[in-house]
Amino acid sequence: MSLNRRSFLGTGLALGAALSAPCAIGQARPRVVVLGGGAGGATAARYIAKDSDGAIEVVLIEPGKTYYTCFFSNLYLGGFRDFASIAHDYGTLASRYGINVIHDLAVDIDRAARSVTLASGHALGYDRLIVAPGIDFVDGAVPGWDMTAQNRMPHAWKAGSQTQLLKAQIGAMRAGGVFCMVAPPDPFRCPPGPYERVSMVAHVLKESNPTAKILIVDPKENFSKQALFEDGWARHYPGMIQRIGPDFGGANVEVRPDSMEVVIDGMAETVDVCNVIPAQKAGHIAGVAGLADDSGFCPILPGTMQSRFDENVYVLGDATIAGDMPKSAFSANSQAKVAAMQVRAALTGARAFPAKYSNTCWSLIDSGDGVKVGASYQVGEDRIAKVDGFVSQIGEDAALRKATYEESLGWYAGITADIFG
Numbered sequence: 001m002s003l004n005r006r007s008f009l010g011t012g013l014a015l016g017a018a019l020s021a022p023c024a025i026g027q028a029r030p031r032v033v034v035l036g037g038g039a040g041g042a043t044a045a046r047y048i049a050k051d052s053d054g055a056i057e058v059v060l061i062e063p064g065k066t067y068y069t070c071f072f073s074n075l076y077l078g079g080f081r082d083f084a085s086i087a088h089d090y091g092t093l094a095s096r097y098g099i100n101v102i103h104d105l106a107v108d109i110d111r112a113a114r115s116v117t118l119a120s121g122h123a124l125g126y127d128r129l130i131v132a133p134g135i136d137f138v139d140g141a142v143p144g145w146d147m148t149a150q151n152r153m154p155h156a157w158k159a160g161s162q163t164q165l166l167k168a169q170i171g172a173m174r175a176g177g178v179f180c181m182v183a184p185p186d187p188f189r190c191p192p193g194p195y196e197r198v199s200m201v202a203h204v205l206k207e208s209n210p211t212a213k214i215l216i217v218d219p220k221e222n223f224s225k226q227a228l229f230e231d232g233w234a235r236h237y238p239g240m241i242q243r244i245g246p247d248f249g250g251a252n253v254e255v256r257p258d259s260m261e262v263v264i265d266g267m268a269e270t271v272d273v274c275n276v277i278p279a280q281k282a283g284h285i286a287g288v289a290g291l292a293d294d295s296g297f298c299p300i301l302p303g304t305m306q307s308r309f310d311e312n313v314y315v316l317g318d319a320t321i322a323g324d325m326p327k328s329a330f331s332a333n334s335q336a337k338v339a340a341m342q343v344r345a346a347l348t349g350a351r352a353f354p355a356k357y358s359n360t361c362w363s364l365i366d367s368g369d370g371v372k373v374g375a376s377y378q379v380g381e382d383r384i385a386k387v388d389g390f391v392s393q394i395g396e397d398a399a400l401r402k403a404t405y406e407e408s409l410g411w412y413a414g415i416t417a418d419i420f421g
Helices: 005-020 039-052 073-077 091-095 161-171 193-208 226-236 284-288 329-348 398-420
Strands: 031-035 057-061 066-068 087-089 100-102 106-110 115-118 123-125 128-131 135-137 178-182 213-217 241-244 253-256 261-264 267-270 273-276 280-282 310-315 356-366 369-379 384-391
Touching: 031 039, 039 057, 039 091, 039 128, 039 329, 039 398, 073 161, 073 193, 087 398, 091 100, 106 284, 128 329, 161 193, 161 273, 178 193, 178 267, 193 213, 193 226, 193 356, 213 261, 226 356, 226 369, 280 284, 310 329, 329 356, 329 398, 356 398, 369 398
Parallel strands: 031 057, 031 128, 057 100, 128 310, 178 213, 178 273, 213 241
Antiparallel strands: 066 087, 106 115, 115 123, 135 280, 253 261, 261 267, 356 369, 369 384
8 A cells, every 4th residue: 555646745845844954952843753653653643743733743754655563464364354454554644644754764863962863864853752663573582593584484473575475375285284383482562462373373274274283382381361262272173273382392492494394392393384473672773772671672661651761762562661561552552642642741831641551452263252351551660550451251152252353343443543543
């Protein structure tokens, strides 16, 4: 999906103005630069632009012209959505909200000078910076796998061509073949995501390749919604899914992409499709800017989402250490609204209210069988702390599970409108 002509012209004209401007400090309108156009960054950009009514110049830096949501990409794999339905562009943010959308890559941040350098060579000053780069993979996390192997063993954890590739590989599996997922260690983007993906792969294989098997190699003792998923797998896909946890070598894995082998605690298994989801860290630019700690993620102040290392920088979403909040699109969207309010207060004197956060994660197990988990959060002494929560229960009737799935469809439509306008 591409920007329309009106959006393109508006973006291009604004881009030229921004790049020719001096450093934001001292200019007529304060400038906020947002790095990353996903659930956190695009939401923050939209809310700052909308609520400041033009008082703040907002510049959104995002390399891609089309954003494919990782959330709901599993439903594409399962055949419940088409690929176009998870694609979104930035035309409305530019044309309706006046956001200067620059399709470029931030390669450096000079926090002392309050300046971002882009891959194109341009430098862009800011009064406040919002960093929402999502995740990158930890080099060497799965021995034998790196980005050069992603076509043989796709991660599909950043949605786009990788998601399409994985779907094609599943569709081409031989009869009775083996799909293997190498699951990531905590913390990672979308804790229930790998297990919803297994459900969706099983759904497809049950219809097209019923003698196929699914193997999960998992370094974790347990995982999100584990009882719900295992109950659903037993009901819908009996005998198809096997999980190997750390007690049986799930934490001691290497892969051999050339021979399509997965070596589990020294034992080599030949598989037909291998989905490797490596260990994760904050997106690269966060590390370059010195915003991440030894964990690889970025500590923040729980009341504002400001970096603990720089009061002029706010960090959102999957890149953060956000206390009890999981790394999810819902969380990032919630955090972005807090940051947008705080930035607007800092730059215009607008009122800022106490921060409140929330999250819900839905997962589809099979047709009409949806489950969810969620919580609300408040600002704790040194962290974002869970206040209360809820989770679907084993044994719920079919009508409730169907309603839960339909609720997730409404949420997707609502949150993507909230992010992209």
